[in-house]
Amino acid sequence: MNYLDPERLEALAAQYVLGTLSRLARDRLDRLSRENESVATAIRMWQNRLLPLADSLPPVDPSARVWPAILRRVHGQRESSSIWANLGLWRGLTLAGFATALALSVILLTSRSEAPPETLVVVLAGQDARPALVASADRLGRVLTVKPLAVVQPASDRILQLWALPGQGNPRSLGLLPASTSGLGLVRLDLPAPAGQALQNIPALAVSLEPLGGSPTGLPTGPVLYSGPIQRLY
Amino acid sequence: MALDPEKQRQRSAILADLLARVTLFDQQAFAELYRLTSSHLYAVALRILRESGAAEEVLQESYVNIWHHAGSYVAAKSQPLTWLTSIVRNRCLDQMRRREVDTVTIDDEEQGMMLADDRPTPMDLLLSSADALAVKGCVELLEAGQKQAIALAFYQGLSHSELARHLRQPLGTVKSWVRRGLERLKACLDGAGLER
Numbered sequence: 001m002n003y004l005d006p007e008r009l010e011a012l013a014a015q016y017v018l019g020t021l022s023r024l025a026r027d028r029l030d031r032l033s034r035e036n037e038s039v040a041t042a043i044r045m046w047q048n049r050l051l052p053l054a055d056s057l058p059p060v061d062p063s064a065r066v067w068p069a070i071l072r073r074v075h076g077q078r079e080s081s082s083i084w085a086n087l088g089l090w091r092g093l094t095l096a097g098f099a100t101a102l103a104l105s106v107i108l109l110t111s112r113s114e115a116p117p118e119t120l121v122v123v124l125a126g127q128d129a130r131p132a133l134v135a136s137a138d139r140l141g142r143v144l145t146v147k148p149l150a151v152v153q154p155a156s157d158r159i160l161q162l163w164a165l166p167g168q169g170n171p172r173s174l175g176l177l178p179a180s181t182s183g184l185g186l187v188r189l190d191l192p193a194p195a196g197q198a199l200q201n202i203p204a205l206a207v208s209l210e211p212l213g214g215s216p217t218g219l220p221t222g223p224v225l226y227s228g229p230i231q232r233l234y
Numbered sequence: 235m236a237l238d239p240e241k242q243r244q245r246s247a248i249l250a251d252l253l254a255r256v257t258l259f260d261q262q263a264f265a266e267l268y269r270l271t272s273s274h275l276y277a278v279a280l281r282i283l284r285e286s287g288a289a290e291e292v293l294q295e296s297y298v299n300i301w302h303h304a305g306s307y308v309a310a311k312s313q314p315l316t317w318l319t320s321i322v323r324n325r326c327l328d329q330m331r332r333r334e335v336d337t338v339t340i341d342d343e344e345q346g347m348m349l350a351d352d353r354p355t356p357m358d359l360l361l362s363s364a365d366a367l368a369v370k371g372c373v374e375l376l377e378a379g380q381k382q383a384i385a386l387a388f389y390q391g392l393s394h395s396e397l398a399r400h401l402r403q404p405l406g407t408v409k410s411w412v413r414r415g416l417e418r419l420k421a422c423l424d425g426a427g428l429e430r
Contacts, residue, residue, distance in 0.1 A: 014416040019282075019323070020387045020394045023331035044311060049423050051316045051323070053388055056359045059273035060280055066290050067268060070297045074264075127303070209257070209305060222258055223305040 013042035017050050034128050119233045120195050122205045123149075124226035132226045133184075135162070135205060137195035139232075144189045146177055152184040154209055161210045162189065163220060164202045165227075176214050177207065204229045242313075245270075249314035256304035264301060271315065272297075275322045282326040282391035292329065296322045323391075330391045356385035372422035380415030383408055 015021050016029050033039040118139040125131045132152055137144045146162065154160055159178060163171040175189040191198040208215070209222035249270065255263030275296065279289035299321060307317050360373060360381060373381065379401075386392050386400060394412065398405040 010420075011413060011416070014420070015412065017320075018384065018387050018412065018416065019327045019330075019391050020397065020412055021331075022393060022395075023328075026327070026331055047316055047320045048312055049420065050388065051319045052313075053360065054274075054278050054319050054323075055315075057274070057277040057281060057389070058354070060277040061273045062276040062290055062293055063286070066272070066276075066293055067265075070268070070294050070301075073294065073298045074301050223302065225305070 009039060009042050013039070013046045014050075016043055017046040034130070118196075120199060121231045121233065122228045123231075124205060124207055124228040126226050131228075133207065137191065137199070139196035140194045142191045142194055142198075144174065144191055144195060146184075146187045146189065148184045148186075152179065153182075154179055154184075157212060158209050158222070159212050159214060160184065160207050160225070161214050161220065163206050163208060164199060165204045165206055166201060167203055170219055171206070173215065173218065174205070176210075199230060202230060246313050246315065249318075250307075253300075253304045253307050253314055256301060259301075264297075267300070268297060271318055274315070275318060278319055278322050279326050281389050282323070282330060284390075288329065289326075292322060292325045296325060327391055331393065356389040357382060359389050360385040372419055375418055375422055376415050377411075379403075379407075379411045380418070383411040384415045384419075387412065 012021070012025070012029055016026060021029065029039065029043070033043055120137045120139060122135040123131045124133040124135065131149050133146055133148055135144055135146045144162075152160070159176050161176050162174040164174055165171050174191075177184055177187050179185070204227060206220075206224050206227035208220040208224050210220070211222075215221050249267065252263045252267040252270070256267060272293065276289060276293050279292045279296075280286065283289045283292065296318075300318065307314065312320075376384065382401065383397050386397055392400060394409050395405060397403075397412070398408045401408060403411075
């Protein structure tokens with residue numbers, strides 16, 4: 001079935017938003033919309049057309065227990081040891097496993113040296129598990145290279161910040177990832193020590209969205225956009 | 235929540251600002267966002283799921299999701315309330331489609347109950363929203379069957395096969411009502427320059 005035939009896509013997107021599609025067709029279109037911008041756009045346009053119809057529903061107050069329950073879910077998780085637990089990080093890590101394996105195989109295949117590469121690699125993926133950035137460093141080098149795998153373009157008044165997530169304790173900033181008008185390019189961050197040491201006991205990295213100049217508090221303040229586990233190839 | 239266009243613009247500006255602050259984990263903004271939108275979003279969920287426990291659960295999940303993903307709202311592309319509504323509706327519809335596999339959702343008795351309660355029917359809602367949105371002309375262009383099928387699908391979350399059972403029509407007829415109705419609505423709305 002060709003979903004991308006414009007007429008067919010239009011009809012499917014309309015029925016997706018209206019809600020009449022079967023579970024299977026719904027799931028399929030859902031998946032496609034994450035991979036394909038024209039599918040996502042068609043759905044969004046139909047949402048803009050149809051969802052204002054919901055405005056005519058007479059409002060109904062939910063029971064008073066809903067708000068405290070939401071707060072519990074939001075806070076409970078924030079307060080438990082680290083803010084990162086609630087950010088879907090660990091779920092993201094599992095999902096990113098495949099992407100990581102893929103990136104590793106690419107790095108291994110393209111590595112020209114005969115000796116095993118003494119490298120740290122991190123594939124940073126979003127909540128949708130799509131890899132967005134790959135960070136890598138030589139174990140003995142003091143430079144961490146961050147390369148975008150997709151177009152990464154923060155709003156003009158925001159900047160991306162890279163964090164080391166220790167198993168315990170607060171995240172530590174590794175530096176800012178400035179983007180140009182055409183998006184994030186290759187960024188090299190200096191490490192205070194050889195990577196093997198500087199990132200010792202760090203299981204994962206994450207990227208948050210921060211005000212220009214970086215987090216004012218020294219801890220992430222904005223949403224975490226990407227995260228991934230550190231793979232050590234040595 | 236039917237508002238005149240000026241009030242709607244003001245509401246959108248307020249909600250967009252709150253969403254931007256929620257992106258930075260501003261709890262006060264989150265509480266205000268809940269205060270302003272929860273009764274609307276709950277009404278959407280309750281209509282589709284028809285059960286307060288399930289609707290409250292979806293509402294909770296939706297706001298937790300909004301807390302984490304407010305950053306993915308792109309102001310230029312949709313109204314904030316449209317974006318928020320889509321989060322709740324998607325969850326409701328996913329649940330409905332999952333349920334459908336197990337049971338037939340509406341039997342005759344339930345249908346009687348739906349008609350007996352004093353809430354506005356889906357058709358009333360469709361027509362009154364058409365008033366509010368000044369797209370009355372577009373909804374009125376639809377034939378009776380198209381109107382009914384679209385109203386039931388939109389407000390009650392019925393699938394094609396549920397619509398067919400509910401309206402006692404062959405599946406093919408219902409599908410074509412929905413398809414043609416949507417095509418007409420689109421042509422009319424886009425033509426009227428109302429597409430946002």
